Amino acid sequence: MIEQSSELKKESSMGVMDKLKTMNIQLLVMIAAIVFIMLFFSVMTEWSYLTPRNISNLFRQTSITGILAIGMVFVIISGEIDLSVGSMMGLLGGVAAILDVWFGLPLPVTIVITLVAGFVLGVWNGWWVAYRKVPSFIVTLAGMLAFRGILIGITDGTTVAPTSDAMSIIGQSYLPNMVSLAIGIGCLAMYFAWQQKRNGMRKKYNLEVASTQSTLTKSAVIGVAVLTIIFLLNDYRGVPTPVLMLTFFLLVGTFIATKSRFGRRIYAIGGNIDASRLSGINVERTKLSVYAMNGFLVAVAALILSSRLGAGSPSAGNIAELDAIAACVIGGTSMAGGVGTVIGAVIGAFIMASLDNGMSMMDVPTFWQYIVKGGILLLAVWMDSATKQKR
Structure with a gap:
């Protein structure tokens, strides 16, 4: 019995060490990727890539993708997906611009209405997934189409601009x-x-x-x-104020993921939904809460985007879901669920924003930017699958 217990302790310690080694390797890979991207674009742009002005712009770009990735990482950890975040962000940004430009509402009222609308849209997605048992891929794909259609309808296909000076505080202040x-x-x-x-x-x-x-x-x-x-x-x-907001949600998201019962339940559901249900976890309510939280964060990103652009555009947020999902996967989140970190998703968002920023400075055609980001997403998922098979 003593020998068996000692063997079990050795196995458990080895398992912990393996996990730590995997986390360290992922972190080193991401750091190496950031260093390579920085050096490559710096050389290609004659070092203008590393100027304080462009670094500030890069962090502002990261803030939007990063906030989307924080919400998305919880959705993916729970074993689901959300393809509607780009269209939802565009719709909520359009709503914020309409409230500000057409109705002239005070900024606090605009913020509250937008955040509540994001929360409601998140609950809508979560209700279909959790309680109606419709696959999240289908629910959010339908949302992606519907939200974009609603945005085009309420704006009549035109850009709503310019937003007020008060609105610009959210995304353009320092x-x-x-x-x-x-x-x-x-x-x-x-x-x-x-x-x-x-x-x-x-x-x-x-x-x-x-x-x-x-x-x-x-x-x-x-x-x-x-x-x-x-x-x-x-x-x-x-x-930039958006960077401060990203830092705040990064800290809150990390606390939820690592120090709260709610976070542990999300990981448990993504790891084994049947075992979670048998252990007494309310799976439906947890998934609904995850989508509601995701919708709220999408609304925050929408406010930053509209404020930064100074307008609400029918094309705003196009393909943003690709950046958010890619950021999560690059940051070590498993598409199978149950594995992922908030800090990893934010670092992944920084990598995606760095690529966008660098390719834009090099005047790389838009179609090549899509091809590169699609290839990176495929490579990241493949690496996750290969790692999972080895484990």
């Missing part, structure tokens, strides 16, 4: 330099304090804790990276 620096230092201090508390709790219960040198090295790398980004952005105009 934080003052000292404010962004203070927020960055404050967030780093909170993170380091949380890490220390977490390590203390693990020691208390005799769990494995990383070495002091490893912890200090990791903290130093994170601190230098965050402060470098802030100084780069401050060198242009400051940290």
